[in-house]
Amino acid sequence: xxxxxxxxxxxxxxxxxxxxxxxxxxxxxxxxxxxxxxxxxxxxxxxxxxxxxxxxxxxxxxxxxxxxxxxxxxxxxxxxxxxxxxxxxxxxxxxxxxxxxxxxxxxxxxxxxxxxxxxxxxxxxxxxxxxxxxxxxxxxxxxxxxxxxxxxxxxxxxxxxxxxxxxxxxxxxxxxxxxxxxxxxxxxxxxxxxxxxxxxxxxxxxxxxxxxxxxxxxxxxxxxxxxxxxxxxxxxxxxx
Numbered sequence: 542x543x544x545x546x547x548x549x550x551x552x553x554x555x556x557x558x559x560x561x562x563x564x565x566x567x568x569x570x571x572x573x574x575x576x577x578x579x580x581x582x583x584x585x586x587x588x589x590x591x592x593x594x595x596x597x598x599x600x601x602x603x604x605x606x607x608x609x610x611x612x613x614x615x616x617x618x619x620x621x622x623x624x625x626x627x628x629x630x631x632x633x634x635x636x637x638x639x640x641x642x643x644x645x646x647x648x649x650x651x652x653x654x655x656x657x658x659x660x661x662x663x664x665x666x667x668x669x670x671x672x673x674x675x676x677x678x679x680x681x682x683x684x685x686x687x688x689x690x691x692x693x694x695x696x697x698x699x700x701x702x703x704x705x706x707x708x709x710x711x712x713x714x715x716x717x718x719x720x721x722x723x724x725x726x727x728x729x730x731x732x733x734x735x736x737x738x739x740x741x742x743x744x745x746x747x748x749x750x751x752x753x754x755x756x757x758x759x760x761x762x763x764x765x766x767x768x769x770x771x772x773x774x775x776x777x778x779x780x781x
Contacts, residue, residue, distance in 0.1 A: 586621030587759045592650055593617075593769030594661060598739030601643055601714050608766060610643045611661065611740075616769045619650050619759030628760055630735070631665040632709070636683035641761065644714045644740055648761040651737070651752035659758055662737040662746060665709075666722075669733045670748070674725030675703040684709075714740055724748060 581590045597603065599611035606612035622628050629637075634645035642648055642663075650661045669677040678701045681689055690708040691698050698704070708721040722736060722745060734751040738744070 585619060585759065587619055590618060591616050591765075592619055592659060592661065595658065595769075596739075598741050599642070599648065599661060599663075600741045603741070606767070607643075609764075611648065611761065611764065612766070614767045614769045616765040617650075617661065617761045618763045620762045622647075622649060622757050622760040623754065625667065625754065628664050628667075628735070628757070630667055630680065631663055631712075631738075632678075632680045632684060635688075642740070642764075649735065649737070649752070650758045650761060651735075651756045652758060653750050653752065653756070660737075660746075661761060662739045664735045665738050665745060666736050667733065668724070668736055668748075668751075669731065670724060671703065671731055673703075675705055676707075676724035677702045678704060678707055681707065681709075718743075720745065722748070 582588060584590070594611055594613055594615045594617060597613045600613065601607060601610045606614075611617060628647045628649060629639050631644070631646035634640055634647070639645065644663060647664055648661060649664045650659050652659050666678055666680060671677070675693065678691075681691070681701045686699055688710050690710070691701060691704050692706045693700070693703050694705060701707075705725055706721055706723045708719060710719050712718040712720045720738075732753065734753040735757070736748055736751055737746045739746075
């Protein structure tokens, strides 16, 4: 009889033990996730530390995707880049050999006025625009003069101040573009910022809306290939 009573008590305790164990496991899992996200935030310095790539503007081709290149549906880590020194532009990277995602320089994540979705494009150069429609691009002197052509108000020049246009030769991940940047006709006041370009785009982004330091959300660091396709399947966007 005593054995029967003990067995009944043990059976009564089983549901309680199950729920206690489940709660303990959930708490441990929650702590692990919290520690992981906390460490990720400390590394990134920005929230969220991951962004989903919604367009094909950074792909290296329209029909294929590649590891080490930013493709539609990739999840990209971002790290805070609030200072000029925290971003290496295409010009600087081409001069010293630094590259990310298959081409020279850093890729930045930034917001443009009037758009809710952040843009992820390569930072080509950092310029100071003047109200007279010219720009200073001092970093171009890091590159050999055989790799670029510049024009000021009077004609060709190798002095990178008050330029009306700047042509960089052999641009792009295939190094097959001679791209001319025109600085005139849009800036009512002096401002500084990054001229950007999508690797898969034939032309650079409008200089009239170039991101300033305060517009930069972060710089891209690493990727989780294609994981963001789940989000884009559930919540498709106009750029997909």
